[in-house]
Amino acid sequence: MTLRWRLTLLVTFILSIAFLILGSLVYFLMGRYLTGSIDRSLAFRAQEVIGSIKVESSFLRQQRITLPDVNVFAAPDIFLQIVDREGFIVTRSSNLGRQTLPIRPQTLIQANQGKDFFTTEEIDNYSLRIYNVPLMLGGQTVGILQVARLLNPVKKTLGNLRQVLIFLGLLAVFIATVLGYVLARTALKPIERLTQVAAQIGEGRDLAQRVPYHGPMDEIGRLAATFNAMLGRLQKAYTRLEEAYSAQRRFVADASHELRTPLTTIRGNIDLLRKMKGTDMAIQEEALADIASEAERMSRLINNLLTLARADAGLEIVRQPMDITELLHEVARQAPLLGEAAFIVRGLDSISGCQVLGNRDYLKQLLFILLDNAFKYTPGEGKIELTAKIDPKGFLLIRVKDTGIGITPADLEHIFERFYRADTTRSSSGTGLGLAIAKWIVEQHQGEIKVESRVGEGTVFTVVLPLLQKG
Numbered sequence: 001m002t003l004r005w006r007l008t009l010l011v012t013f014i015l016s017i018a019f020l021i022l023g024s025l026v027y028f029l030m031g032r033y034l035t036g037s038i039d040r041s042l043a044f045r046a047q048e049v050i051g052s053i054k055v056e057s058s059f060l061r062q063q064r065i066t067l068p069d070v071n072v073f074a075a076p077d078i079f080l081q082i083v084d085r086e087g088f089i090v091t092r093s094s095n096l097g098r099q100t101l102p103i104r105p106q107t108l109i110q111a112n113q114g115k116d117f118f119t120t121e122e123i124d125n126y127s128l129r130i131y132n133v134p135l136m137l138g139g140q141t142v143g144i145l146q147v148a149r150l151l152n153p154v155k156k157t158l159g160n161l162r163q164v165l166i167f168l169g170l171l172a173v174f175i176a177t178v179l180g181y182v183l184a185r186t187a188l189k190p191i192e193r194l195t196q197v198a199a200q201i202g203e204g205r206d207l208a209q210r211v212p213y214h215g216p217m218d219e220i221g222r223l224a225a226t227f228n229a230m231l232g233r234l235q236k237a238y239t240r241l242e243e244a245y246s247a248q249r250r251f252v253a254d255a256s257h258e259l260r261t262p263l264t265t266i267r268g269n270i271d272l273l274r275k276m277k278g279t280d281m282a283i284q285e286e287a288l289a290d291i292a293s294e295a296e297r298m299s300r301l302i303n304n305l306l307t308l309a310r311a312d313a314g315l316e317i318v319r320q321p322m323d324i325t326e327l328l329h330e331v332a333r334q335a336p337l338l339g340e341a342a343f344i345v346r347g348l349d350s351i352s353g354c355q356v357l358g359n360r361d362y363l364k365q366l367l368f369i370l371l372d373n374a375f376k377y378t379p380g381e382g383k384i385e386l387t388a389k390i391d392p393k394g395f396l397l398i399r400v401k402d403t404g405i406g407i408t409p410a411d412l413e414h415i416f417e418r419f420y421r422a423d424t425t426r427s428s429s430g431t432g433l434g435l436a437i438a439k440w441i442v443e444q445h446q447g448e449i450k451v452e453s454r455v456g457e458g459t460v461f462t463v464v465l466p467l468l469q470k471g
Contacts, residue, residue: 003184003188003191004181004184004185004188005181005184007180007183007184007187007188008177008180008181008184009180010180011176011179011180011183011184012173012176012177012180015172015173015176015180016169016172016173016176019168019169019172019173020169023165023168023169026161026165027158027161027162027165030157030158030161031154031158034154034157034158035129035151035154038129038149038151038154039118039129039131041078041149042078042118042129042130042131042147042148042149043131045073045078045080045147046116046131046133046145046147048073049068049070049073049080049145049147050133050135050145052068052072052073053067053068053135054068067082067090067091070082070091070092070093071093071094071095073093074093074094074095075095076095077149077150077153078093078147078148078149079092079093079095079096079101079128079147079148079149080092080093080145080146080147080148081093081096081100081101081145081146081148082135082143082144082145082146083103083143083144083146084142084143084144085108085111085112085141085142085143085144086108087103087108090143099123099124101121101128101130101146101148102121102123102130103144103146107119107132107144108144110132111132111134111141111144112134112141113134113141114134114136114141115134116131116132116133116134117131117132118130118131118132119132120151121148126150126152127150127151127152127155128148128149128150128151129148129149129150129151130146130147130148131146131147131148132144132145132146133145133146133147187220190215190220190223190224191220191223193211193212194211194223194224194227197209197210197211198227201231207231207234207235207238208235209231210228210231211224211227211228211231259298259301262294262295262297262298262301263294263298265290265291265294266290266291266294266295269287269288269290269291270291272287273287273288301433304433304434304437305433307437307440308418308433308436308437308440316444317359317362317441317444317445318359319357319358319359319444319445320357320358320359321355321356321357321468322355322356322357322358322359322360322363323353323354323355324351324354324355324356324358324363324388324396324465325348325351325352325353325354325388327360327363327364327367328345328348328351328367328386328388328398329348330364331364331367331368331371331386332345332348332386334368335368335371335375335384335386338368338371338372338375339375339376339378339380339384340375340380341374341375341378341379341380341381341382341383341384341402341403342382342383342384343384343385343386344383344384344385344386345385345386345387346385346386346387346388347387347388347389348388350388350389350390351388351389351390351396354390354396354467355467355468356396356445356465356466356467356468357445357466357468358445358465359444359445362441362444362445363441363445365437365441366437366438366441366442366463367386367398367400369434369435369437369438370400370438370461370463371384371386371400372434373434373435373461374400374401374402374404374459374461375402377402377404377405377459378402378403378404378405378458379404382402382403382404382458383402383403384400384401384402384403385399385400385401385402386398386399386400387399387401390467391464394466394467395464395465395466395467396464396465396466396467397462397463397464398462398463398465399460399461399462399463400460400461401458401459401460401461402458402459402460403457403458404458404459405455405456406453406454406455406456406457406458406459407451407453407455407459408455412451412453415435415451416435416436416438416439416449417436418432418433418436419432419433420432442463442465445465445466446465446466447463447464447465447466448463448464449461449462449463449464450462450464
């Protein structure tokens with residue numbers, strides 16, 4: 001059963017119960033009202049009869065009751081009867097015909113106790129409401145006045161009312177069902193749109209689609225907003241997953257390509273050595289040198305891949321307070337061995353004693369990646385500068401500037417991507433992983449790396465690191 005029909009039946013059930021309770025209350029109160037009206041009329045007529053009774057005293061100081069003509073107080077639907085304390089009929093109204101009002105032992109007992117009361121009796125399919133009033137003389141009950149009235153009109157009225165209530169109840173149930181269905185359909189219409197949009201997204205995988213909702217921010221509005229927010233998060237997650245999957249495929253393809261080249265070279269040289277069998281020592285030395293070079297290249301590639309794999313696995317670099325000036329002096333001493341270009345160091349004295357929260361080994365690797373790239377793409381007559389200073393905001397700036405071949409604007413957007421190399425001129429013997437590792441190291445140190453370059457003029461890499469505050 002659909003939610004719409006469940007809501008419809010729930011509304012119908014609630015309204016039916018409410019109308020049943022209301023109808024029963026109206027029926028009960030109407031019955032009480034009509035019965036009370038009859039009881040009041042009987043009590044009034046009984047008082048009239050009692051007021052007409054005369055009590056006479058004889059010369060022997062005896063009292064006797066003189067009863068009025070009860071027919072005077074009778075009516076087509078009102079009957080009177082007087083009986084003595086033993087239950088024998090003294091007089092009765094002529095409209096009773098041959099019938100008599102019932103006198104039961106319990107009636108005599110209650111009347112002899114001086115209590116007036118009402119009873120309801122059935123006589124020949126007629127229902128009578130009887131008011132029993134004891135007649136007192138000298139403090140003793142001498143008789144009972146019974147005033148009765150037919151209840152059939154009341155029963156007929158209540159019967160008609162019951163039929164009207166049943167008809168109105170059925171009509172109300174029908175109307176409640178129709179209105180409940182319409183209300184449920186109206187209330188669930190936004191949910192149906194949600195369902196349709198969800199189905200369209202499931203079929204077309206279009207996570208950019210949103211649920212159109214322009215109503216109030218009620219339960220349905222919050223549901224639509226939550227659904228749209230969820231779609232936004234799913235879209236971002238799906239986009240990141242697609243990018244990660246694409247990067248993974250590109251990573252595997254590039255890694256396979258990079259590993260295949262040195263392996264091919266090594267296998268070719270090994271085959272050459274087997275064929276020569278030691279005949280030409282110079283060629284053997286050259287082949288062994290190629291094997292060693294390619295093996296070293298493979299080792300660097302594998303180390304770089306391992307570093308990036310750890311980064312992808314969420315590895316966090318362990319950092320501790322360290323003197324950055326000491327590290328920069330050490331790198332400056334070793335850097336000239338990387339190439340033939342002139343190497344200049346500036347500003348190290350101005351940052352003397354500055355500390356950062358970092359990892360010495362990884363920061364050294366970062367600096368050598370930038371310097372190695374600078375020497376690799378700068379000709380021998382060029383110049384490379386390593387500069388350090390503190391900016392006005394309190395950050396440490398480390399710049400590696402070269403006068404090499406530069407990088408085109410189109411390539412600047414991709415140089416930190418894995419295995420990306422601008423062109424064949426810049427690719428030489430690199431693997432395209434160094435700058436990706438450098439970017440990861442900087443980010444792990446809560447820093448930032450920037451690059452500026454002009455083709456034919458050179459490139460400047462700037463590393464921004466937060467300084468460790470003293471005190």
